[in-house]
Amino acid sequence: MRVHHFHVAYLDKPAAASSSTAETSSTAHPFPSSAAVFPFALRCLRPLAPKLSLPEQPKKMVAPADVLGRVRNATKLLSCTVRNHTVQVPVGGTTRWNPSAEQIKMLEALYRGGMRTPNAAQIERITEELGKHGRIEGKNVFYWFQNHKARERQKQKRAALLTLSTLDSPALPQTTATTKVTSKQQEASDDVPSSKRRCTAWGNNGHGDAAATTTSTGGNATLELFPLRPQGRA
Amino acid sequence: MRVHHFHVAYLDKPAAASSSTAETSSTAHPFPSSAAVFPFALRCLRPLAPKLSLPEQPKKMVAPADVLGRVRNATKLLSCTVRNHTVQVPVGGTTRWNPSAEQIKMLEALYRGGMRTPNAAQIERITEELGKHGRIEGKNVFYWFQNHKARERQKQKRAALLTLSTLDSPALPQTTATTKVTSKQQEASDDVPSSKRRCTAWGNNGHGDAAATTTSTGGNATLELFPLRPQGRA
DNA sequence: GCAAATTAATGATTTATTCAAG
DNA sequence: CTTGAATAAATCATTAATTTGC
Numbered sequence: 001m002r003v004h005h006f007h008v009a010y011l012d013k014p015a016a017a018s019s020s021t022a023e024t025s026s027t028a029h030p031f032p033s034s035a036a037v038f039p040f041a042l043r044c045l046r047p048l049a050p051k052l053s054l055p056e057q058p059k060k061m062v063a064p065a066d067v068l069g070r071v072r073n074a075t076k077l078l079s080c081t082v083r084n085h086t087v088q089v090p091v092g093g094t095t096r097w098n099p100s101a102e103q104i105k106m107l108e109a110l111y112r113g114g115m116r117t118p119n120a121a122q123i124e125r126i127t128e129e130l131g132k133h134g135r136i137e138g139k140n141v142f143y144w145f146q147n148h149k150a151r152e153r154q155k156q157k158r159a160a161l162l163t164l165s166t167l168d169s170p171a172l173p174q175t176t177a178t179t180k181v182t183s184k185q186q187e188a189s190d191d192v193p194s195s196k197r198r199c200t201a202w203g204n205n206g207h208g209d210a211a212a213t214t215t216s217t218g219g220n221a222t223l224e225l226f227p228l229r230p231q232g233r234a
Numbered sequence: 235m236r237v238h239h240f241h242v243a244y245l246d247k248p249a250a251a252s253s254s255t256a257e258t259s260s261t262a263h264p265f266p267s268s269a270a271v272f273p274f275a276l277r278c279l280r281p282l283a284p285k286l287s288l289p290e291q292p293k294k295m296v297a298p299a300d301v302l303g304r305v306r307n308a309t310k311l312l313s314c315t316v317r318n319h320t321v322q323v324p325v326g327g328t329t330r331w332n333p334s335a336e337q338i339k340m341l342e343a344l345y346r347g348g349m350r351t352p353n354a355a356q357i358e359r360i361t362e363e364l365g366k367h368g369r370i371e372g373k374n375v376f377y378w379f380q381n382h383k384a385r386e387r388q389k390q391k392r393a394a395l396l397t398l399s400t401l402d403s404p405a406l407p408q409t410t411a412t413t414k415v416t417s418k419q420q421e422a423s424d425d426v427p428s429s430k431r432r433c434t435a436w437g438n439n440g441h442g443d444a445a446a447t448t449t450s451t452g453g454n455a456t457l458e459l460f461p462l463r464p465q466g467r468a
Numbered sequence: 469g470c471a472a473a474t475t476a477a478t479g480a481t482t483t484a485t486t487c488a489a490g
Numbered sequence: 491c492t493t494g495a496a497t498a499a500a501t502c503a504t505t506a507a508t509t510t511g512c
Contacts, residue, residue, distance in 0.1 A: 095504080096478090096479055096503085096504055096505065097479065098479085098505075098506090099478095099479090117496090139480085140479080140480095143478095143479060143481090144478095144479080146480095146497085146498085147478065147479065147480085148478095149498085150498070150499070150500095151477095151478080153498090153499095154499095156346045159343055159346065160343055160344060160346060
């Protein structure tokens with residue numbers, strides 16, 4: 001288990017310890033950086049990933065922030081001293097960016113225009129511009145594009161699968177066995193550049209991983225994932 | 235082969251007494267001590283190459299006729315013999331495919347789903363299916379994808395440039411060189427990220443430190459500022 | 469009507485992968 | 491083989507919608 005690099009921390013923003021134990025030490029930020037120290041660790045905030053459907057785990061319980069001290073996103077923390085302990089409570093209005101209609105409109109326009117992963121300069125510019133219509137930070141722009149891209153992809157993949165499923169009928173015998181196809185993929189073109197997921201998407205759903213399931217419907221183990229165009233190229 | 239993730243959420247990690255993801259903890263000297271790392275590239279040199287399409291591939295698209303064994307472009311051919319040569323004359327009014335609304339819909343769905351350059355097998359299947367909604371041949375499908383891809387790209391490029399130009403106002407200082415990036419950079423980025431597109435530091439809003447980030451590439455005199463790249467298309 | 473309770477969206481983080489330098 | 495950089499996928503968490511009982 002390797003310690004992964006962690007990026008995506010943003011500047012001027014504490015972003016207090018997220019889901020894991022908040023036993024943090026102090027930060028190295030030049031800032032006050034209110035990395036919250038939470039004396040009461042009551043209730044574990046869920047071990048980070050199980051997700052294995054614990055039947056009756058009351059995982060839903062979304063307790064009010066003021067109780068659990070969700071500081072994750074707080075913009076500011078106020079220190080108070082209680083029985084010799086200094087606790088910090090989130091203060092300040094909203095913590096999460098709430099885009100205005102205008103901002104969304106503009107962002108979507110950019111997206112439609114083809115922008116997907118704006119670089120720093122672009123983000124800066126966009127932020128500056130959108131700032132005229134409401135509070136916004138560069139990271140908001142960054143995240144917006146990330147999320148939007150990912151979710152659009154999801155949506156479309158679903159739609160495509162659906163459509164394909166209707167096209168799926170013939171139960172192609174799948175002549176050409178597998179074909180390595182290398183991994184080079186073809187030009188990934190514009191959208192959905194992801195290297196391989198895309199293949200799985202088109203790989204003809206049968207999949208379900210390995211042979212295990214397969215069954216009748218699609219003996220079609222692997223439809224050549226993305227064998228390039230006819231007559232293939234290199 | 236590569237069964238990819240699906241996220242296993244390995245168990246020994248959770249509480250991971252091991253102090254969670256550092257965040258604030260100790261060292262973590264990723265590099266510029268200057269606080270957080272940007273989510274957005276500070277200096278990127280790598281196109282993340284799913285789009286390696288450039289290197290080789292002198293190969294031009296091969297007309298589907300080669301693959302599907304279709305004749306050029308005619309719905310029907312009438313054979314005539316002229317001077318010992320059998321020639322075929324297109325017959326029956328239009329020779330050009332006129333996609334039905336349904337066909338277009340389906341093709342677009344596929345496109346949105348990420349399909350760009352279907353292989354022969356896929357084309358066959360698609361053709362077969364779309365054939366239920368009107369006359370169509372494999373080459374039509376093939377050409378449709380080619381054209382659609384190219385035109386979408388064009389459209390979006392234009393739109394993006396337009397949109398960006400409106401956001402361009404700030405008249406960014408950018409005094410230092412660079413301004414000539416334009417043509418070359420843009421063209422290159424457009425479609426294929428050719429080799430390297432550099433990103434610039436997006437100086438975190440409030441705090442300079444820009445210098446710190448440049449470091450390694452700092453010697454680099456060029457520091458190009460506006461790659462302005464319509465990242466992929468929609 | 470309306471406020472608690474649910475659910476749907478979506479902003480913000482973390483984890484996994486990938487490619488290519490070293 | 492290891493590691494930096496960049497990004498996509500997965501996940502977490504909060505806010506807006508929507509539903510529901512009164």
